[in-house]
Amino acid sequence: MKVALDMMGGDEGEKASVLGLRHYAANNNCDDVEFVLFGDKSKIENILKSAAANFAFNIYDTGTNVVTNDEKPASVIKKGRGTSMFEAIAHVAKKKADAVVSSGNTGAYMALSKMLIGTINGIDRPAIVSMIPNLKNKTVMLDLGANTDCSSIKLVQFALMGQAVAKVLLKIDKPKVGLLNIGTERSKGTEPLEKAYDLLKQEENIDFIGFVEGTDITNGVVDVIVTDGFSGNISLKTMEGTIKYIMHILKQGFDSTIVGKLRYLACGSVFRSLKTAIDPRNHNGAPLVGLKEIVIKSHGHSDYIGFAHAISVAIEFAKSDFVIDIERMIANTNEVAA
Amino acid sequence: MKVALDMMGGDEGEKASVLGLRHYAANNNCDDVEFVLFGDKSKIENILKSAAANFAFNIYDTGTNVVTNDEKPASVIKKGRGTSMFEAIAHVAKKKADAVVSSGNTGAYMALSKMLIGTINGIDRPAIVSMIPNLKNKTVMLDLGANTDCSSIKLVQFALMGQAVAKVLLKIDKPKVGLLNIGTERSKGTEPLEKAYDLLKQEENIDFIGFVEGTDITNGVVDVIVTDGFSGNISLKTMEGTIKYIMHILKQGFDSTIVGKLRYLACGSVFRSLKTAIDPRNHNGAPLVGLKEIVIKSHGHSDYIGFAHAISVAIEFAKSDFVIDIERMIANTNEVAA
Numbered sequence: 186m187k188v189a190l191d192m193m194g195g196d197e198g199e200k201a202s203v204l205g206l207r208h209y210a211a212n213n214n215c216d217d218v219e220f221v222l223f224g225d226k227s228k229i230e231n232i233l234k235s236a237a238a239n240f241a242f243n244i245y246d247t248g249t250n251v252v253t254n255d256e257k258p259a260s261v262i263k264k265g266r267g268t269s270m271f272e273a274i275a276h277v278a279k280k281k282a283d284a285v286v287s288s289g290n291t292g293a294y295m296a297l298s299k300m301l302i303g304t305i306n307g308i309d310r311p312a313i314v315s316m317i318p319n320l321k322n323k324t325v326m327l328d329l330g331a332n333t334d335c336s337s338i339k340l341v342q343f344a345l346m347g348q349a350v351a352k353v354l355l356k357i358d359k360p361k362v363g364l365l366n367i368g369t370e371r372s373k374g375t376e377p378l379e380k381a382y383d384l385l386k387q388e389e390n391i392d393f394i395g396f397v398e399g400t401d402i403t404n405g406v407v408d409v410i411v412t413d414g415f416s417g418n419i420s421l422k423t424m425e426g427t428i429k430y431i432m433h434i435l436k437q438g439f440d441s442t443i444v445g446k447l448r449y450l451a452c453g454s455v456f457r458s459l460k461t462a463i464d465p466r467n468h469n470g471a472p473l474v475g476l477k478e479i480v481i482k483s484h485g486h487s488d489y490i491g492f493a494h495a496i497s498v499a500i501e502f503a504k505s506d507f508v509i510d511i512e513r514m515i516a517n518t519n520e521v522a523a
Numbered sequence: 524m525k526v527a528l529d530m531m532g533g534d535e536g537e538k539a540s541v542l543g544l545r546h547y548a549a550n551n552n553c554d555d556v557e558f559v560l561f562g563d564k565s566k567i568e569n570i571l572k573s574a575a576a577n578f579a580f581n582i583y584d585t586g587t588n589v590v591t592n593d594e595k596p597a598s599v600i601k602k603g604r605g606t607s608m609f610e611a612i613a614h615v616a617k618k619k620a621d622a623v624v625s626s627g628n629t630g631a632y633m634a635l636s637k638m639l640i641g642t643i644n645g646i647d648r649p650a651i652v653s654m655i656p657n658l659k660n661k662t663v664m665l666d667l668g669a670n671t672d673c674s675s676i677k678l679v680q681f682a683l684m685g686q687a688v689a690k691v692l693l694k695i696d697k698p699k700v701g702l703l704n705i706g707t708e709r710s711k712g713t714e715p716l717e718k719a720y721d722l723l724k725q726e727e728n729i730d731f732i733g734f735v736e737g738t739d740i741t742n743g744v745v746d747v748i749v750t751d752g753f754s755g756n757i758s759l760k761t762m763e764g765t766i767k768y769i770m771h772i773l774k775q776g777f778d779s780t781i782v783g784k785l786r787y788l789a790c791g792s793v794f795r796s797l798k799t800a801i802d803p804r805n806h807n808g809a810p811l812v813g814l815k816e817i818v819i820k821s822h823g824h825s826d827y828i829g830f831a832h833a834i835s836v837a838i839e840f841a842k843s844d845f846v847i848d849i850e851r852m853i854a855n856t857n858e859v860a861a
Contacts, residue, residue, distance in 0.1 A: 320771055333705065333713060367671065367756040375671060375753070399760025403768040412757075415713070418705040419754050420761040422737025427765040430741040433658060434800050438793025451789030455776025462772050 189282040192224030193251040193269040194289025203232040205492025215240040223269040258296035283503040284479035307515045311475035316468045321405030328414040335413035337380035345514040346474040347409035353505045360408035363397030466491035470498030527620040530562030531589040531607040532627025541570040543830025553578040561607040596634035616640045621841040622817035649813035654806045659743030666752040673751035675718035683852040684812040685747035691843045698746035701735030804829035808836030
């Protein structure tokens with residue numbers, strides 16, 4: 186198996202990527218994996234200490250050609266060739282690798298993947314999936330990309346794709362799928378939501394439990410939550426803000442006074458276990474679903490631990506029949522819808 | 524000043540209401556307030572211990588006539604007369620009281636208020652405001668009612684009404700107002716949002732700082748967050764779910780083992796300060812804005828502490844020029860829009 190890595194994306198650039206790769210290799214068996222690294226060869230080798238590397242890899246030198254975070258997708262599509270991101274995606278598009286990972290510019294990554302790899306028949310724009318911790322395990326939530334205006338058929342596609350993600354990452358054969366709304370009754374919410382509700386009720390190969398509410402994202406009543414990219418984005422960012430707020434209040438209790446320090450000694454472990462549970466690095470690696478190959482987005486802020494997790498996600502997907510699985514299901518719904 | 528109270532609404536019925544009223548009176552000067560209680564006289568008097576009451580009140584006996592939680596607004600409008608909720612609202616509509624508070628059926632409360640009191644000229648449906656704790660103080664957020672589909676002019680009205688709420692509850696003369704979106708650039712988001720953005724930029728008597736994101740609800744960069752009822756509902760319930768999730772993880776650390784109990788002894792105060800900060804009872808009392816009178820919704824689950832807080836909110840509004848303030852601002856925008 187081969188995994189293409191854009192080593193130059195993200196706030197920490199090659200540092201996070203190289204150390205992340207080493208961190209992954211140090212904690213996982215890499216006998217059957219070869220890593221194909223795209224980026225500035227000299228910079229990568231400086232940190233990689235190739236001699237000491239206990240995993241198979243080769244480097245495609247793209248020098249200083251990188252996609253910056255403020256570059257517009259349109260310009261990247263025109264002038265992106267030769268950058269580490271472009272070449273890493275192209276490598277997968279040419280079937281020379283089984284998956285690609287990048288922490289770079291999301292819009293550019295999405296646009297280049299669409300152009301070079303293409304979307305599955307019936308899908309016009311890929312969705313971005315996020316893994317959210319819940320009281321039982323994790324919730325697969327989509328779309329968190331830019332599908333702000335969602336037709337009912339799109340929501341049905343998200344449901345099928347989310348189910349496929351849950352099979353791979355949560356190892357659940359028949360995941361429970363819910364549609365995010367402002368109430369659980371059939372009559373609640375917008376017209377596309379009600380239409381999607383009816384279509385999903387007809388779907389045989391999906392365990393659709395109906396409408397769910399914002400409180401259900403983290404309580405584990407469903408494995409997959411389907412929503413349009415607008416609500417999804419607002420929901421996820423509300424969650425981030427709420428967590429920051431709570432951590433801030435807790436930190437105040439563990440201030441620099443003697444009492445605060447003693448408290449931390451006494452129950453730092455509780456505080457740390459919370460930190461671990463909500464640490465985004467442990468949930469990093471968002472698949473762009475609906476593409477013909479496996480494309481994993483690592484968060485731009487992610488450090489080496491986050492990047493290592495994104496690599497593990499890529500390998501999980503590469504081992505599975507993810508794309509074929511989705512192609513089959515989408516084909517079926519399109520027949521139903523047609 | 525007179526405040527009408529529906530004593531029979533909410534999960535705990537008259538118990539929460541009567542004890543809530545006594546709790547309020549025990550902690551606040553009630554010399555210039557008279558409470559008008561609507562409900563089952565005998566039940567109320569049993570708990571109230573009238574003789575011991577240190578506040579002015581009189582009871583309108585509505586016997587066992589109550590609006591239940593599962594009753595549909597339409598039927599309450601037809602057959603609601605004589606219930607504690609109906610009569611409490613009617614009392615304010617007849618100008619016999621300055622504000623009304625109820626923990627009852629939200630849909631019915633909204634419908635009856637619209638019918639009996641009426642909305643301010645230019646507003647077709649009231650918005651529900653929620654107060655959310657943030658890193659600096661509190662955020663006024665609206666709409667959290669059922670205005671799921673929102674035109675740009677409605678969003679502008681929410682902004683003006685939210686500003687009026689912030690003036691009363693946060694005592695800020697020129698509150699910062701933000702419009703909830705999936706990004707801060709003018710080009711992000713839906714067409715009504717962009718239109719509302721432009722209209723708000725033109726508004727002279729509002730400190731509009733532009734688009735804000737979900738993370739900004741709790742970080743205190745704005746005092747007022749404006750959104751449609753759909754996104755608002757999902758955002759608020761996501762927040763509730765996230766808080767439940769985090770409290771659950773923290774509780775695990777303070778389990779029933781000796782170690783867990785010792786931990787709680789050591790830093791229970793940190794845990795408690797967090798609980799206090801996020802305790803919904805301390806934020807209870809949501810104004811239904813856009814009505815010609817002051818109508819406060821207390822949460823159905825709220826106990827006596829929550830109900831007491833809702834009473835304090837009602838009195839804050841009754842002391843202010845809230846309705847006139849909104850009428851003036853809405854009239855101006857309607858001219859602008861016309």
